[in-house]
Amino acid sequence: MPPLLSGGYLRVVLACARRAGLSAGSRGSHGGPGCVRDNPAGSGLLRGELDRFRGITVRLAQLDSLDADSFQRGLQAAVQQWRSEGRIAVWLHIPILQSRFIAPAAALGFRFHHAESDSSTLALWLGEGPSRLPGYATHQVGVAGAVFDENTRKILVVQDRNKLKNMWKFPGGLSEPGEDIGDTAVREVFEETGIESEFRSVLSIRQQHAHPGAFGKSDMYIICRLRPRSLTIRFCQHECLRCEWMALTELASTENATPVTSRAARLLLYGSREGFDKIDLTAEELPAVYTGLFYKLYHRELPDRYKTMAGLD
Amino acid sequence: MPPLLSGGYLRVVLACARRAGLSAGSRGSHGGPGCVRDNPAGSGLLRGELDRFRGITVRLAQLDSLDADSFQRGLQAAVQQWRSEGRIAVWLHIPILQSRFIAPAAALGFRFHHAESDSSTLALWLGEGPSRLPGYATHQVGVAGAVFDENTRKILVVQDRNKLKNMWKFPGGLSEPGEDIGDTAVREVFEETGIESEFRSVLSIRQQHAHPGAFGKSDMYIICRLRPRSLTIRFCQHECLRCEWMALTELASTENATPVTSRAARLLLYGSREGFDKIDLTAEELPAVYTGLFYKLYHRELPDRYKTMAGLD
Numbered sequence: 004m005p006p007l008l009s010g011g012y013l014r015v016v017l018a019c020a021r022r023a024g025l026s027a028g029s030r031g032s033h034g035g036p037g038c039v040r041d042n043p044a045g046s047g048l049l050r051g052e053l054d055r056f057r058g059i060t061v062r063l064a065q066l067d068s069l070d071a072d073s074f075q076r077g078l079q080a081a082v083q084q085w086r087s088e089g090r091i092a093v094w095l096h097i098p099i100l101q102s103r104f105i106a107p108a109a110a111l112g113f114r115f116h117h118a119e120s121d122s123s124t125l126a127l128w129l130g131e132g133p134s135r136l137p138g139y140a141t142h143q144v145g146v147a148g149a150v151f152d153e154n155t156r157k158i159l160v161v162q163d164r165n166k167l168k169n170m171w172k173f174p175g176g177l178s179e180p181g182e183d184i185g186d187t188a189v190r191e192v193f194e195e196t197g198i199e200s201e202f203r204s205v206l207s208i209r210q211q212h213a214h215p216g217a218f219g220k221s222d223m224y225i226i227c228r229l230r231p232r233s234l235t236i237r238f239c240q241h242e243c244l245r246c247e248w249m250a251l252t253e254l255a256s257t258e259n260a261t262p263v264t265s266r267a268a269r270l271l272l273y274g275s276r277e278g279f280d281k282i283d284l285t286a287e288e289l290p291a292v293y294t295g296l297f298y299k300l301y302h303r304e305l306p307d308r309y310k311t312m313a314g315l316d
Numbered sequence: 317m318p319p320l321l322s323g324g325y326l327r328v329v330l331a332c333a334r335r336a337g338l339s340a341g342s343r344g345s346h347g348g349p350g351c352v353r354d355n356p357a358g359s360g361l362l363r364g365e366l367d368r369f370r371g372i373t374v375r376l377a378q379l380d381s382l383d384a385d386s387f388q389r390g391l392q393a394a395v396q397q398w399r400s401e402g403r404i405a406v407w408l409h410i411p412i413l414q415s416r417f418i419a420p421a422a423a424l425g426f427r428f429h430h431a432e433s434d435s436s437t438l439a440l441w442l443g444e445g446p447s448r449l450p451g452y453a454t455h456q457v458g459v460a461g462a463v464f465d466e467n468t469r470k471i472l473v474v475q476d477r478n479k480l481k482n483m484w485k486f487p488g489g490l491s492e493p494g495e496d497i498g499d500t501a502v503r504e505v506f507e508e509t510g511i512e513s514e515f516r517s518v519l520s521i522r523q524q525h526a527h528p529g530a531f532g533k534s535d536m537y538i539i540c541r542l543r544p545r546s547l548t549i550r551f552c553q554h555e556c557l558r559c560e561w562m563a564l565t566e567l568a569s570t571e572n573a574t575p576v577t578s579r580a581a582r583l584l585l586y587g588s589r590e591g592f593d594k595i596d597l598t599a600e601e602l603p604a605v606y607t608g609l610f611y612k613l614y615h616r617e618l619p620d621r622y623k624t625m626a627g628l629d
Contacts, residue, residue: 005412007578019609035613048329056478071416073435076580076615089558092483099418099419099422099427099428100422100423100593101419101420102415102416102418102419102422103415103419105412105418105595106412106413106415107417107418109413109434110413111544114412114433114434115412115431115432115434115435115436116431116432117430117431117432117451118428118431118436119428119430120427121422121427121428122322122428123428123431123436124531137490137529138456138490138492138493139453139456139531139533140452140454140455140456140492140530140531140533141453141455141457141490141491142453142454142455142456142457143452143453143455144454144455144534144537146538148489155588165368165369168605170605175357176455177450177451178454179451179472179532180451180454180525180534181526181534182525183523183525184523196464202353203523206519206615207613207614207615208518208596208597208613208614208615209335209602209611209612210496210497210611210612211331211604211611211612212493212494212495212496212609212611213436213494213538213609216606217452217453218430218437218452218453220452220453220493221453221457221493221494223457223536231573251495252387252628252629255625255628256625256629259466262602262603263602263607266602266613266615266618267615269618269622269623269625270615270616270618270622271616272622272628273619275620276460281616282615282616283616284520284521284524284597287520287581288576289576291524292481292574292575294528296525296526298522298523298524298525299522299523299524299578300521300522300579301521301522301523302519302520302521302583302595303381303522303583303594303595303596303616305579305583305586306586308317309582309583309585309586310579310582312568312569313580315565315585316565316569316629
């Protein structure tokens with residue numbers, strides 16, 4: 004993994020206006036709407052934070068009075084300075100209302116790294132060879148809940164309202180930021196069908212690239228096994244065309260289900276007949292080394308003697 | 317899952333200049349560097365594509381001659397029109413060199429949905445209630461390779477160069493866009509250690525939120541079991557401090573490994589002694605229903621009689 008550029012702190016104060024002369028050569032055609040103020044009242048400061056990977060981060064929070072051309076001259080001088088100091092990357096955080104600074108930065112080689120809500124982050128690689136900057140999030144994560152009622156041997160299935168083909172599938176949807184896999188499954192099942200349930204295990208993971216429903220990014224689709232805590236369906240009319248409790252054997256056999264649904268139904272049939280331990284990935288919470296936070300880990304059940312290594316060598 | 321706004325096509329041609337009068341009231345303070353041209357030579361056309369979810373997509377490709385204020389007036393009139401026609405969302409695709417249009421759009425309520433490389437996408441929700449627009453990618457996916465040599469019962473481990481604590485772990489890194497899990501593992505192992513290997517199975521999945529190494533997004537970290545195809549270590553000096561073949565029992569017992577590495581080592585020890593079928597998720601390629609593309613599906617090995625449902629009911 005390429006080293007991540009972040010952390011650390013050092014103020015590198017750069018008086019844009021004074022250094023503007025160094026870089027007048029490359030301003031111009033892309034520098035905003037072509038309106039240059041001759042008296043850049045702001046002529047402010049570009050403050051850089053140095054990180055331990057020799058990168059510089061600049062946050063454009065207080066440049067209200069600076070025009071785009073003055074900014075470009077100041078940035079060009081600053082980049083030249085950082086390059087001479089051996090920095091390998093520059094990160095620019097730009098609030099959305101300061102977006103007039105984006106095109107001038109782009110004219111100097113900066114490109115979008117990511118943007119969300121009311122700010123964007125641009126980056127410029129200064130190191131040798133191709134960029135080793137880490138990318139941004141590449142996957143959306145969707146989670147489906149296979150709610151199986153062991154008493155009736157029926158499983159909860161839906162048909163989407165907005166699809167071209169009406170195939171049976173499990174209720175599910177995209178995870179919210181910060182939401183654990185099992186919580187997404189339980190939430191989506193409830194929102195779509197009105198059924199309350201509890202997480203039991205992860206059954207399968209699908210990875211699909213260049214996904215049309217993910218703005219061309221990749222999609223990770225995870226199917227969880229859930230146990231119902233209520234049985235009365237009240238399905239969401241906006242999202243679902245149909246919703247019912249179907250015999251698991253029927254779902255495992257029908258041609259009117261998506262391939263991944265059929266496969267998961269057959270896996271569940273196997274588990275329901277020969278033991279769910281044959282198909283389950285169980286979840287456990289473990290501490291993260293560096294942050295002190297916790298994470299969820301999913302794998303096959305590990306016998307206690309291996310978990311503790313007691314008496315094993 | 318909220319319906320995705322995309323697809324379909326309809327040209328909605330809007331002459332900005334003519335409609336500008338409708339919206340002159342709300343232009344102003346946030347509209348770029350404050351430079352208004354009185355003769356908007358472009359006064360061009362905002363073309364919207366209608367999708368089947370009642371959203372409009374506008375691509376700002378050919379507005380070189382339009383100034384930011386004229387754009388804002390035109391956009392405001394267009395949004396008013398789309399709202400009256402019952403559209404529920406507007407998507408704006410803006411090339412990086414046209415970023416002078418971002419702040420004017422933000423002043424009308426648009427926010428970044430995402431941005432990458434040389435373009436950004438802004439969105440405005442026009443429907444009732446809170447936005448039902450789908451989010452953007454929420455996870456980075458990292459993959460580690462646990463390369464286990466069954467002959468020597470040793471496993472390949474590294475220590476990162478840029479970490480505060482020198483803990484043993486498996487070589488690995490972030491997946492490239494469009495790369496399958498197993499391919500990431502094999503590539504990263506080779507890049508870090510010089511060892512060639514082949515994918516055998518997925519062993520575990522970790523989900524961690526608000527990850528400092530993921531720009532605050534979530535991290536999915538997947539450990540694969542690999543089989544070595546070469547044994548001579550030539551490790552990357554940039555990334556690794558140490559790299560060696562270590563007895564699996566030693567890795568499973570040492571305190572000098574990250575918790576997730578210890579756990580995976582114990583899982584591998586269990587598999588190596590009692591059968592890898594106890595711990596493996598196997599991979600299979602299946603066709604996607606709607607796109608005709610293929611995806612990889614990972615789950616516990618399913619006996620053939622369940623896969624085909626032959627003789628089962």
